[in-house]
Amino acid sequence: MTPTITAFARSPDRGRGLARDMRVRWALEEVGRPYDVRLLSFSEMKEPAHRRLHPFGQIPTYEAGDLALFESGAIVFHIAERHAGLLPDDANARARAITWMFAALSTVEPPIVDRSMAMVLERDKAWHAERLPILEDRVRVRLGELSNRLGDAAWLDAAFSAGDLLMVTVLRRLTGSGLLEEYPNLAAYVARGEARPAYQRAFADQWAVFTGQSPTGR
């Protein structure tokens, strides 16, 4: 059964692939599953019809038959659990990959989102100039720790996994900040993720939504 995901009709990232539907698109491409996309305006996201799918009025959602899910992490996990390619077979390696999924979303992403939110929502506040370096230092703490752990490895725990997929998309939210570039091994790690054919197909499809062209035919 072909699942349907939701995405922004007009992504605020202007097609840079930073919205959270990108994670689900990429996961589906990694495992070679087709999917349909339903685009939503900002007002549609907050209407009762969408709230029934997603209580927090966000994208993405995932519908397949009588199953409806929200939360990009949960959707990526659902895909990874059902199709080969995103989680290792070995039980311990699988548990560690899942740990990196949670680490990406619970430990690394929050300070990155805080910085982004301050750039958008608090830019006109008197405190913004003084507070921004504090936020950036909080991001640097996590990037430094992640950089130390990654070292010169290609991926966080041996083979590419859903943990890397989420971590790369989290780190990509720093695009344009200059912070990622302070950690060359992390910048190379993100580039390694972006170079994967599945990533490129997913990126092209979300870019086609932004530019209003029809998605790449597959």
Add this chain to the structure above:
Amino acid sequence: MTPTITAFARSPDRGRGLARDMRVRWALEEVGRPYDVRLLSFSEMKEPAHRRLHPFGQIPTYEAGDLALFESGAIVFHIAERHAGLLPDDANARARAITWMFAALSTVEPPIVDRSMAMVLERDKAWHAERLPILEDRVRVRLGELSNRLGDAAWLDAAFSAGDLLMVTVLRRLTGSGLLEEYPNLAAYVARGEARPAYQRAFADQWAVFTGQSPTGR
């Protein structure tokens, strides 16, 4: 094999059970598994020996044989996947419970932690008085959405699950803020979680660490 978890030797929450080891303790109690606890000082958490277990230098960790995990969400999931009591058998209900695990940690917890961090780290800043109501309104947005979804149900998706376990511990981080009390069904939901015998055993054990008494014998 009895797993070993790590926890604060001196929790900054003064025994209120708000530290993240509480999630793991509660999960292990729900599934009836014994465990050992290794207590760490703040400086030990940042030393290389602990960083090898937890790259971000935090608690809790989970060690069982040659498996070492970090991230409370991942550890709770690992426990829930291996023992009955925290995830439903039905595949769709299981996927929805996992969705609530991610929702608790990725969508509901971040604004709650932001508020807590501001109370601790930015209390002396000139902007604190003006910024705090903004942070509290961000928390209220999520609480309102969660309250609407929960309605008069006992748990988020039929039976109690690991999703509820994480959500209750996330909401408990608002203790003392007065915010939870604005949503009577959420306050009742948290009280329902706290009333579970497994919660009470876990709470007593972390309280025993804080007071320096020996844990309740079991």
